Amino acid sequence: MTASAPAYPYTPETGGTAARLYHAEYGSRMPYVDLTAPRPEAKSYPEAEAIALPYPPRASAGFRAETPDGLGDLLALTYGVTRIDWSGGGVRAGRPLPSGGAAYPGELYLAAGFGLCHYLPSAHALERLERADARRRIAEALEAQPVERxxxxxxLTSRHEANLPAFGGFGHKMQALDTGVMAGQALSLIEAAGAELRVHTRFDEARLNEILGLDPRAESVRAVITAGRGRDEPIAVPAFSTDPGASHAGLPRRIMSRHTAADGFEAVSVPLPRVQEILDAAAGEIPSDIRAGHGTEFASLDLYCVANRVDGLEPACYRRSPTTGALGRVRETVDPRTLFPCGGDGELAGFQAACALLIVGDYEHGYRVHGDRWYRMLNLQAGILAQRIGLAATGAGLGSMLRCDYQVKVADRLIHASPGRTVLVAVLIGLEHGVGRPGHRLLLGGYGS
Known part of the structure; x- marks a missing residue:
């Protein structure tokens, strides 16, 4: 940070008071969702220089940041249009990651030696906002040092009009989760390319918005990822390889195969080792400016499994030990079957699924250090873990579905949470019903090769 920069957290804070009021009013329960609410047009900069990226992009782990062409694969697999889906609602563009209500409020910008750009997913193109190298200016707005070189x-930004008409105030929490999902996708890909990286959530938001020319009333920066040099080489390894060393190599295939199990799950059991592998994959250290663990300077996330049909586990709630990875049964105070509201879509999906994996965090412990923004930061971290769960489930041959319509008070009693700790998001896991909806993959090597 420069000597003249204001102190973190940079903006006037209430020490968590505003965040607590928001959570009580909006964030602690899923409202009625108006999926017919108008959606804004895709964001574009028609006056900017358009840079077409190589098409079709490859389903490969690798990138080079020297030129725009070297980033096409990374951008497509992070937030592009990677398939065409057919369903009862018609034909639509398929994305490589989920979003609440399919709203996709996020926007993706990048800074490299060739300039500052906005990624336009529908055209698979970059819109160059300026030719000057903005990396130093961006780095000066970060609280933690970026990676070397x-x-x-x-x-990663959020556009408020993309989901607030449908979700109301709850949409702000959804934006944080969506940002985390996108960050988790990018982190997995950059890590697979062998590059050093860090996700930043502590920064001078006003300065970054100014660099991008954003009106914070409409759109604002939510996360920044700094990355070093990556390799650029196509890797042909099956997504479902059982070789532990193939985890990074098979990532593009898992991304191409991953999709929300929109048609539900088969009501069959899954082996306990598969569930444990998924939890272990999600629990890995996040290369972030917030460390994993417990305490005021930590993200303080825990993973729970509400087992329904898991071979080797009685139907109950279990907590994953962060030190050993073992699942220990929680003393229950409510029926696990009441996790989702009676009669809703979540109840049926929860009944069909083999288990619900719960990501749990503590809002209270971070307010003293980070202020109100901790609410958003914690949900962003939860989104990263949720995306890891989805990718790991695909690698295990299972389907997944992110849910926010669980009953928060029931969920918190179910995990026997201490004061301040709460369930941030649930991910249902199971054998997907049928063969999924028909679709056509748009990336080279994206299927069957």
Missing amino acids: TELILL
Whole structure:
């Protein structure tokens, strides 16, 4: 940070008071969702220089940040249009990651040696906002140091009009989760390319918005990822390889195969080792400016499994030990079957699924250090873990579904949470019903090769 920069957290804070009021009013329960609410047009900069990226992109792990062409695969697999889906509602563009209500409020910007750009998913193109190298200016707005020899910076933003008409105030929490999902996708890909990286959630938001020319009333920066040099080489390894060393190599295939199990799950059991592998994959250290663990300087996330049909587990709630990875049964105070509201879509999906994996965090412990923004930061971290769960489930041959319509008070009693700790998001896991909806993959090597 420069000597003249204001102190973190940079903006006037209430020490968590505003965040507590928001959570009580909006964030602690899923409202009625108006999926017919108008959606804004895709964001674009028609006056900017358009840079077409190589098409079709490859389903491969690798990138080079020296030129725009070297980033096409990374951008497509992070937030592009990777398939065409057919369903009862018609034909639509398929994305490589989920979003609440399919709203996709996020936007993806990047800074590299060739300039500052906005990624346009529908055209698979970059819109160059300026030719000057903005990486130093962006780095100066970060509280934590970026990686050494930063070659690429990704800036993840949220557009408020994309989901607030449908979700109301709850949409702000959804935006944080969506940002985390996108960050988790990018982190997995950059890590698979062998690059050093860090996700930043502590920064001068006003300065970054100014660099991008954003009106914070409409759109604002939510996360920044700094990355070093990556390799650029196509890797042909099956998504479902059982070789532990193939985890990074098979990532593009898992991304191409991953989709929300929109048609539900088969009501069959899954083996306990598969569930444990998924939890272990999600629990890995996040290369972030917030460390994993417990305490005021930590993200303080825990993973729970509400087992329904898991071979080797009685139907009950279990907590994953962060030190050993073992699942220990929680003393229950409510029926696990009441996790989702009676009669809703979540109840049926929860009944069909083999288990619900719960990501649990503590809002209270971070307010003293980070202020109100901790609410958003914690949900972003939860989104990263949720996306890891989805990718790991695909690698295990299972389907997944992110849910926010669980009953928060029931869920917190179910995990026997201490004061301040709460369930942030649930991910249902199971054998997907049928063969999924028909679709056509748009990436080279994206299927069957």
